[in-house]
Amino acid sequence: MSLLVVGSVALDSVRSPFGDVTDVVGGSATYFSTSASYFTDVALVAVIGEDFPQSALDDLTGRGVDLSGMMRQAGRTFRWKGEYGFDLNEAKTLDTQLNVFEAFNPELPASHRQAEFVFLGNIDPTLQLRVLDQVDSPRFVAADTMNFWIQGKPEALRQVLARIDMLFVNDAEARALSGESNIVKAAAAIRAMGPKRVAIKRGEYGALLFDGEEVFFAPAYPLEEVFDPTGAGDSFAGGFMGWVSRQGELDNATLCQATVVGSVMASYCVERFSLERVRELTPDLIARRFEQFQRLMRFSPLEPLAG
């Protein structure tokens, strides 16, 4: 097993200018695993209720995701309801029902404890710590978080930060976590708290990777149709971590490539509701969008300017 993810598996209801969906499959760990499954073996740890559709589990198993750490419990699955305006950058949360997630206490099967690559999806940092306590000696641990935990569980989050190698956050979260409005300073302040690398996700504007002395930027692919941004950040992280796990390398060149792979997966994710588009990809489609990113970002060096 290469890549372990713990996070939410949810049923989402989403309203966007392009339509409505109710109780569709969502959750950070679901998007992450589906995206990462194109690149590496994934094990998913999460909790679902009695009402979670078997077909969605079958889809994950079908793409090689190890669900031996998936707990099904009495009660309803975690639910999230959100709305997007024409500015698709920010979701307005209309309702959150923790349901079975309320008592979630992740227990890793023995086979998961040797995971080399670990992703702690956006859940209570206390739970993220509990997962970290159960893995033996991972090579690379990354985490996501959100304002709710930055404000509500700052101490536990500090402990998480001290133990991870990389953090994935968006602009606003980076600012809230660091107290810095400038994003370069915010990244530096976060790195001083522990993680050597920080990816800052900027929605339709792309993502920045801070790694050592290097900064790398990948734009979001300019699409004619953006249907539903839900899951884009987790698809990004899944592509990123899937690629790193597949390559087994942590040098800057691999991480830059991983940032583009993540951007490829996010760009597909937003083209449809729920997991519809991320589920139906192929190595060819991924390679094609990757090439589009190359054309989007390629330019020739300067000849000497003076003279």
Add this chain to the structure above:
Amino acid sequence: MSLLVVGSVALDSVRSPFGDVTDVVGGSATYFSTSASYFTDVALVAVIGEDFPQSALDDLTGRGVDLSGMMRQAGRTFRWKGEYGFDLNEAKTLDTQLNVFEAFNPELPASHRQAEFVFLGNIDPTLQLRVLDQVDSPRFVAADTMNFWIQGKPEALRQVLARIDMLFVNDAEARALSGESNIVKAAAAIRAMGPKRVAIKRGEYGALLFDGEEVFFAPAYPLEEVFDPTGAGDSFAGGFMGWVSRQGELDNATLCQATVVGSVMASYCVERFSLERVRELTPDLIARRFEQFQRLMRFSPLEPLAG
């Protein structure tokens, strides 16, 4: 003469979280010319009042800018007063005094009429048309505009669009001009009005170039200190047009390179108030920031994914 620019020359008062300045040199044509002067010969057509400082004219002349089309008239120079919050992306205009600009009627000296490259800065589209009527057969004409003209002079602006090769606008202007919220569709709609190329400026998020079937993206350089975004868009256009004029080529590779050169100039502009930073650059500093952009955007191709 290679590059002709007509636009505003102003005295700006700017308030930002990082300080206040009063009646400093500004204006679209001033930023544009200073930026372009590193790459090509520039001729500037504008109007100033009696109170415009001679030292600022001397600076322009000193960098080879042809001021034979600069009219000094009785009265006060055009003044703009603006404010930026911590979100430095958008200026709030506090006051505009047209002063001598009110009666501005651009008259090109004979030597300017053979200009090959022309930039129509953000002024009344009626004036932009009058300038176009006075140039013989330019190779490449680009223009900038703003919401004030999009709403106030839509007919004249349509005529401008039908006669230019490229438009520089920001996100909000592109949306207002096209009626499309999606930026890819907005660019397509604008190109259907005339200009074959569109550059969409996105402030701290960078710039998109639409050219034929190609899309190119350059991020804004992630800086630790952004002092004052005033003039960044005109410094971008100046770098872009200066580079194109220097190279004398209009192929996609040159335009992509020009987008990065423009981004280099904009990234320096915002580091200080007014023209302070853009004035003091050197070929070496420009080449160095260009290389930083290469590192910011460089990544390796994928090996085949399947297998």
